[in-house]
Amino acid sequence: MKTFFLSMAGAFAAMFVFILLVVSFFVILIVGATNSAPPAPDRIVLSLDLNMELPDQSPVGGLAAFSQTPGFIDLLTKLKAAEADDAVKGLYLRGAMIGVGSARAEELRQAFHSFRDSGKFIIAHTQGTYGMSGPSALRSLTAADEIWIQPGTDLFATGVTFETEFLAGLFEKIDVRSEIYPFYEYKNAPNSYNETAYTEPHREAMTALADSIWDVSLSDIADDRGLSVESVRSALESGPKSAQEVIDLKIMDKLGWPEEAEDAAKERAGEDAELVELATYMPPTISLKAPLIAVVGGEGPIVTGGAEGGSPFSSPPAFASDAIARAILDAGDNDKVKAIVFRVDSPGGSPTASDQIWRAIKRVQEKGKPVVVSMGSVAASGGYYVSAGADYIMADRSTITGSIGIFGGKFALEGAFNKIGVTFDTVSVGGEFADAYGTGTFTQAQEAEVKAWLKRGYDRFLGIVGEGRGMTYDEVHEVARGRVWSGEDAIEKGLVDEIGGFMDAIDKAKELGGIDADVTPRLTFYPRRKSGFEALESLFGVSEETARVAYMLGTVANDDRMQVLIEDLARADAVNSGQMLAVGPRLREH
CATH class of the missing domain: 3.90.226.10 (2-enoyl-CoA Hydratase; Chain A, domain 1)
Structure with a gap:
């Protein structure tokens, strides 16, 4: 009965929300019909706050879709379209306090260079401290014409660190057997279950990946700021830098507060320039006849x-x-x-x-x-x-x-259950593999069959790659x-x-x-x-x-x-x- 009343209450609540939204929708239509829309600004400065947490692509369901949450690629397309909009004069960019991700920083940097090449400006402002977020927050800013940093803050753009958790020590304590087989030695995802630390191949791959991301990050920052890679490396690898030190090192340009940088952007755009969020900006429409x-x-x-x-x-x-x-x-x-x-x-x-x-x-x-x-x-x-x-x-x-590569197998949980007094007995028909995914460990024959199955999957994966890549x-x-x-x-x-x-x-x-x-x-x-x-x-x-x-x-x-x-x-x-x-x-x- 309680569940019935809760369900009825939920239904009435949903109905009330729906009616409220419908009424609001029609009110908006009526108001919109009786009031002329404000004219579009003649001079626009787009604004983008990199502290926004956005998906890569716009969601297609749930509340995120209802609120029309934009995706990262939507921002890229809008910024590209703005290049041909004469009303858009520039971009005011708020730096992220934590990393935006190295690949995303790279795509932003490319978009900013294209935007500037179209004859528009970018003024960026950062409040400095990035903590242990790596170089991506800084890398996403350095393509700007001018970078402001808030007085009294520090820049902490460290190198690249990858952190991995390992559960094998826990499994040993609770008597869980991880029987998960990777194909092959660099397939590192199951190492979290099978190991207590990096294997040599795992460490080799992660180190090479970190080196690559760090090197290209330093190269981009140095190119954008007209500095040598070694001077940027020395500055960033030597620990946090005060705002004034950052300016002295020519990594940034000016001390100032967010509202001062915003005013500078609007002043550069010209009289009566208005700030418009990139996420809500409506670029010029494209002909319906366009391909x-x-x-x-x-x-x-x-x-x-x-x-x-x-x-x-x-x-x-x-x-x-x-x-x-x-x-x-x-x-x-x-x-x-x-x-x-x-x-x-x-x-x-x-x-x-x-x-x-x-x-x-x-x-x-x-x-x-x-x-x-x-x-x-x-x-x-x-x-x-x-x-x-x-x-x-x-x-x-x-x-x-x-x-x-691929992996598969199972966790043998019987020992853990035995520790708390739970035991298992089995009746199994249909061949030796019928009970392979029970709570006990694989038999030798079962293990061989699982590995053969995984090898077939690996070979198919390689065949698809070979066909697609001509290898x-x-x-x-x-x-x-x-x-x-x-x-x-x-x-x-x-x-x-x-x-x-x-x-x-x-x-x-x-x-x-x-x-x-x-x-x-x-x-x-x-x-x-x-x-x-x-x-x-x-x-x-x-x-x-x-x-x-x-x-x-x-x-x-x-x-x-x-x-x-x-x-x-x-x-x-x-x-x-x-x-x-x-x-x-x-x-x-x-």
């Missing part, structure tokens, strides 16, 4: 199935194979679409799901529709799997990619074996065609799709982005009690270290249920 390029976005872990379900207070899986494969096929069926840009930002996931998405790409290519992959911050393991068949692959120098099995195996590479190194290994960001991928899609270089295409997004009120539909039928639980879980999940544990549990559950995984190592850069 179409489809953008298909996949972000997060790659999973089988669709994108529906789950809590409406959180975004649905953004890399669900049914949804992404269907998006690619739908884009391929649209005769007006000249080419597809597939934006991949994923550490990997299910090989089965990755296979489904790979096949969808092959099908649209068979219809003569070119596919260009734009890799975001990470496109590793399954994220590389879904990319391998594209006509062209682009990555940032700081993108984490490769990790061509032999042995050539792929040499750069695979589960190893991650930076985009900079992946170029040399033949895994990527060109260094470039999302806007470069659009240009390449124009070329492959036969669109003239001087023509601006329209972008159409797949899966289709829902309007705010379409996204609201997913809220109906949710009880008040469910909403509270979902909200609390969402708050907990936002904690970085809690997120690590949640991901560990999700991977462990998948492996323990007999799934093969193509997942790269979790990298927390700081």
Whole structure:
């Protein structure tokens, strides 16, 4: 009875919210009809606060879709469009207090250079202290014409550190046996379960990756500021610097407060200039007759199935194979679409799901529709799997990619349960493998079968990469074996065609799709982005009690270290249920 009343209360609450929103909507329409819209400013200074936490791509479900949360790639496209808007004079940039991620900093830097090359200015302001966030926060600012730093603050732009948690010591204490087998020695994700510290191959790969990201970061900062790489290295590797020291070293230009830098930007733009947030800026419209390029976005872990379900207070899986494969096929069926840009930002996931998405790409290519992959911050393991068949692959120098390999197995939990007095007995028919995924350890025959199954999966992965990249099995195996590479190194290994960001991928899609270089295409997004009120539909039928639980879980999940544990549990559950995984190592850069 209590559940009934709670459900009824939730239904009435949802109905009340819906009525309130509908009434508000019509009030807005009436007010809008009786009041003329204010004229667009003649002089605009766009503003961008890098402290905003944005997904790579705009969410297609949940409250985030209802609120029309923009994605990172939306900011890039708006900034590019603003280059041709005569009303836009410049950009006021607020620096991030923590890192924005190295690949994202690289794409921002490229966008800022293009914006400046169009004849517009950028004034940046930072409040200095970046803590242990690495070089990305600084790297995202140095392309500005002028950088202000708040008095009394410090710059703390350290090197690159990757931190990995290891659970083998815990498993030993509680008598859990990790029987998870990686293919091959560089497949580092299961090391969290199998080891107490880095193996030599694991350390080798992580060190090479950190060196690559640090070197390209120093090079970019030095180029932007007209300094030598060695002088920047010396300054940043010697610890925190006061605001005045930063200016003396010519890493930044002026001391000042945020409002002073903002005023300087508006003054430079001219009389009556107004500040407009980049996220809300509406660029000039593109002709409906312009050729179409489809953008298909996949972000997060790659999973089988669709994108529906789950809590409406959180975004649905953004890399669900049914949804992404269907998006690619739908884009391929649209005769007006000249080419597809597939934006991949994923550490990997299910090989089965990755296979489904790979096949969808092959099908649209068979219809003569070119596919260009734009890799975001990470496109590793399954994220590389879904990319391998594209006509062209682009990555940032700081993108984490490769990790061509798989793992699988299980956790033998019988010993842990025995410690607390729980015992198991088994009746099993159907062959020796029938009880392989029970609580006990694998028999020798079961272990051999699991490894043979994983080897078949690894060989298929390599075959797909070899076909897509024009390489032999042995050539792929040499750069695979589960190893991650930076985009900079992946170029040399033949895994990527060109260094470039999302806007470069659009240009390449124009070329492959036969669109003239001087023509601006329209972008159409797949899966289709829902309007705010379409996204609201997913809220109906949710009880008040469910909403509270979902909200609390969402708050907990936002904690970085809690997120690590949640991901560990999700991977462990998948492996323990007999799934093969193509997942790269979790990298927390700081």
